[in-house]
Amino acid sequence: MTPPDGPPAVRVEGLTHAYPGRRRQPPRLALDRLDLTIPRGCLFVLTGPNGSGKSTLFKILSGLLLPSGGSIHIFEHDLIADPRAARRGMGVVFQRPALDKHMTVLENLKIHADLHDLPDPLFRARLEAALAWGDLRGRLNDRVSTLSGGLARQAELVKVLLHEPALLILDEPTAGLDPGGRSAFLATLRRLKNRHGVTILMTSHIFAEAEQADQVGILRRGTLLALDTPRALTRRLGEEILVIDCDEPERIAAALEDQPALRTQIQNHELRIQGTGLPELIETLLKHHRARIHALAIKQPSLEDLYIHLTGRALARDEEEESP
Amino acid sequence: MILRPALSLARREMVRFFRQPERVVGSLAQPLLMWALLGAGFSPSFRAPGMENLSYIEYFYPGVLLMLMLFAGIFSTITLIEDRAQGLMQGVLASPAPRITIVLGKVMGGIAVALFQAVPLLIAAPFIGITLTFWGVIWILIGFLIACLGFTSLGFLIAWNMESTSGFHAIMSIFLMPMWMLSGALFPLDPATGWLWALMIANPVTHALTLIRAPLYQAPGVFLADPHYWNAFGIALAWAGLCLMLALWRVNRLERGATPPT
Numbered sequence: 001m002t003p004p005d006g007p008p009a010v011r012v013e014g015l016t017h018a019y020p021g022r023r024r025q026p027p028r029l030a031l032d033r034l035d036l037t038i039p040r041g042c043l044f045v046l047t048g049p050n051g052s053g054k055s056t057l058f059k060i061l062s063g064l065l066l067p068s069g070g071s072i073h074i075f076e077h078d079l080i081a082d083p084r085a086a087r088r089g090m091g092v093v094f095q096r097p098a099l100d101k102h103m104t105v106l107e108n109l110k111i112h113a114d115l116h117d118l119p120d121p122l123f124r125a126r127l128e129a130a131l132a133w134g135d136l137r138g139r140l141n142d143r144v145s146t147l148s149g150g151l152a153r154q155a156e157l158v159k160v161l162l163h164e165p166a167l168l169i170l171d172e173p174t175a176g177l178d179p180g181g182r183s184a185f186l187a188t189l190r191r192l193k194n195r196h197g198v199t200i201l202m203t204s205h206i207f208a209e210a211e212q213a214d215q216v217g218i219l220r221r222g223t224l225l226a227l228d229t230p231r232a233l234t235r236r237l238g239e240e241i242l243v244i245d246c247d248e249p250e251r252i253a254a255a256l257e258d259q260p261a262l263r264t265q266i267q268n269h270e271l272r273i274q275g276t277g278l279p280e281l282i283e284t285l286l287k288h289h290r291a292r293i294h295a296l297a298i299k300q301p302s303l304e305d306l307y308i309h310l311t312g313r314a315l316a317r318d319e320e321e322e323s324p
Numbered sequence: 325m326i327l328r329p330a331l332s333l334a335r336r337e338m339v340r341f342f343r344q345p346e347r348v349v350g351s352l353a354q355p356l357l358m359w360a361l362l363g364a365g366f367s368p369s370f371r372a373p374g375m376e377n378l379s380y381i382e383y384f385y386p387g388v389l390l391m392l393m394l395f396a397g398i399f400s401t402i403t404l405i406e407d408r409a410q411g412l413m414q415g416v417l418a419s420p421a422p423r424i425t426i427v428l429g430k431v432m433g434g435i436a437v438a439l440f441q442a443v444p445l446l447i448a449a450p451f452i453g454i455t456l457t458f459w460g461v462i463w464i465l466i467g468f469l470i471a472c473l474g475f476t477s478l479g480f481l482i483a484w485n486m487e488s489t490s491g492f493h494a495i496m497s498i499f500l501m502p503m504w505m506l507s508g509a510l511f512p513l514d515p516a517t518g519w520l521w522a523l524m525i526a527n528p529v530t531h532a533l534t535l536i537r538a539p540l541y542q543a544p545g546v547f548l549a550d551p552h553y554w555n556a557f558g559i560a561l562a563w564a565g566l567c568l569m570l571a572l573w574r575v576n577r578l579e580r581g582a583t584p585p586t
Contacts, residue, residue: 017581027582062418068581087420098415100336102343107336111412114332115419117325143343159415 007076009167009199010038010061015070017056017222030056032222033070038215040166041197043190045210047303048219054203057219058171061201062092074167088116091160093170097152101145105136105155108144109162116163123162130161133188150181157188168192170202174209186212207303218307225310230303237301237309242273242281244296252289267308274301274309329421330428336412337400337433341440351395352441359388362510372512378541382452386537387509389442389464390471390529394504396438397475400430402492404483423575427480431568434476435469442468449540460539463547467535470557470564474532475500477567484574507533528563531556 015034018027031053038044046054059065061072063083072079077086092098099108113123131137134154144152153173160168168189174182186209192198210216211230218225218233226233246252249271253264262275273281278298285293341347363381370380407413416426446464449456456464478500486492506520507529516524524530534556538547547553 016584018584020582026585029584030581032584062414063578064414064417066578066580068584084420084422087418090418092415092418094410094414094418096410098410098412098418100340100412102340103336107339108412111332111336112415112419115329115416115421115425117328117421 006040007073008037009040009042009075010036010201011071011073011076012036012057013071015057015060015067015072017053017060017065017067030222031060031067031070034219034222034224036217036224036227038199038201040199041193043193043200043212043214044202044217045213045215046201046203046217046219047205047207047210048225050205052219053222054205054219055171056222058169058203061090061169062094062171063087088163089166091163091165091168093156093160093168093173095171095173095175097144097156099144099152099155099159102143104141104143105147106140108155109140109159112159113162118163126162126164127158130158133161133192134158149176150178150185153177153181153185157185161192165198167199167201170200172203172205174204174206182209207307210303216303218303218310220311226306233303233306234301237305238274238276239300240274240278240298241301241305242278242296242298244271244273244285245269245294246271246289246296247292247294252285252292255288265308265312272305272308325420326422326425326428329416329419329425330432333416333425333429334432334436337430338436338440340403341400341437347399351392351399355388355391355395356445358391359384373514375512382454383512384509385449385452385454386533386540387504387507389445389468389536390507390509390533391504392441392445393438393468393471394475394500396441397434397472397479398496398500400434400437400476401479401483402489404430404480405486405489405492408484409487424572427477427568427571427575430480431473431476431571434479435472438472438476439465439468454540456540457544459544463539463544464536467532467539467560470535470560471529471532474528474560474564474567477564477571480571481567481574484571503527503529506530508537509533528559532560532563535560 013035015031015036016029017031018029021027034053034057046057048054056065060067061074061079063079066080072086074086075089077089079086099105100111103111109127110123113126118126134151134157136151136154136158139147139151144155147155170189173189174185177185189200189202190212193200204210213230215228216230216233217227244252246269249266249269252271253266256262256264256273259275261277262273262281265272282296282298285296359381363379363384366380366384370378370383372378372383375383404413408417413426417423446456446461482495482499483492486495506524506527508524513521513524513530534553538550538553
């Protein structure tokens with residue numbers, strides 16, 4: 001659908017958004033001078049805790065909000081100055097499918113085609129092609145209210161593919177799906193990217209999903225904490241992490257202070273140690289602290305580990321605090 | 325780029341209406357019930373100056389038709405509130421279709437639903453002693469069109485600014501229903517005095533009702549020669565046009581984010 005070279009699919013510069021304050025409360029800053037560039041043909045996942053600004057960015061990109069400041073270009077079209085031109089090449093998938101449940105799948109698809117001014121013959125042809133991306137062929141004349149969550153999500157995807165967008169933006173598209181449905185949906189997105197060069201920007205607060213992306217942006221309190229490929233991001237932590245479930249982790253960490261090659265972090269009774277020579281370190285720790293240690297394991301660092309490393313706290317705890 | 329999406333959204337209003345039998349029954353039954361009950365209750369005591377030959381059932385008939393217009397406008401726009409937060413309307417807002425298609429789709433859909441509800445009642449007019457001529461029906465339909473345009477646009481304007489349907493219900497009870505009550509639908513304007521008369525005469529819906537009432541009781545040659553009719557026509561059309569313009573303006577206005585805290 002789009003050549004891999006050329007200007008980026010999305011270029012966000014200095015994007016700031018604040019929600020108006022209520023009852024003498026000051027405005028609440030949701031995005032703080034955000035800069036972000038998403039190349040064409042990339043599967044980009046924007047992750048971070050609830051309240052980090054992901055949904056605000058999504059709402060601005062989908063045209064539901066006007067930012068306080070900054071600029072956004074979609075394939076070089078200025079989204080704020082010329083939203084209709086920018087939206088022509090964009091498909092938007094909302095967290096809850098934007099479908100009318102009183103109407104059939106086909107009727108919903110037809111409305112979408114009409115909104116994009118597709119004449120009937122073109123709609124029929126595009127429908128045939130779009131149906132290949134789901135199992136909806138036999139359910140076209142069923143009301144949306146009778147579809148399962150996974151099928152409704154497929155209907156939403158087929159709907160936005162009708163106008164052949166070069167950029168798909170999706171807000172937590174796997175929310176409410178079971179693990180099977182979740183991985184099938186992600187596989188569909190990867191196929192769309194690989195076969196048609198569609199640029200995909202999706203938000204997710206599930207780090208395991210973000211690890212399957214080409215690029216990941218970690219958002220926290222309206223600013224980007226990190227931006228790179230998942231491998232490059234996790235490599236920042238070294239090759240491995242030693243995670244120890246123990247009592248008095250502070251005492252064990254204090255005992256390791258004289259080893260500058262090791263970095264320690266305490267999180268919920270867990271001592272996490274990064275550095276070299278971890279297998280040897282296990283022997284030493286068991287020798288001196290066996291009574292305090294309940295379990296230990298060496299694991300590959302994940303984006304969750306990176307998040308803990310960067311913020312000093314787990315995502316779940318951050319979400320609790322950020323939630324209104 | 326406007327007509328296709330607007331017609332599509334209007335068609336959606338019709339489909340939704342027929343797919344919700346409780347809505348079809350409710351919107352038809354309530355005005356009919358009110359007509360039958362109030363008509364039966366007030367007929368023996370109803371004596372309006374200049375309308376001595378009119379029973380309350382006959383007097384209330386145009387008011388019931390107007391009530392159908394009001395309900396069609398309310399029910400087609402109240403769905404906007406949830407639709408915008410988590411329904412199909414989100415997809416409409418994210419599409420390249422101009423936002424005015426949302427208003428036009430709602431208004432055209434609302435008018436189509438209202439006409440569908442009102443026409444059977446209009447056919448019943450001869451059974452209560454009202455004789456309709458072809459041109460009389462045409463002028464009544466013009467009145468319907470103006471009233472429905474006003475109510476749907478006004479409903480849109482209110483619903484677009486609401487975050488909950490309960491808020492809309494409150495506005496309906498304290499603003500929209502009193503507009504209908506003070507239109508002359510329930511009691512005539514002429515015997516009213518003081519503040520009540522002033523409220524009724526300032527109410528644009530009073531004039532919209534005149535456009536429906538006059539062709540029911542007078543021949544077109546008579547009411548079209550009456551300057552009061554054209555006065556009402558101008559006021560009702562201006563009200564409907566103003567509501568439509570305000571709705572179009574509102575839907576195009578996107579609120580910019582607040583100034584960030586320092």
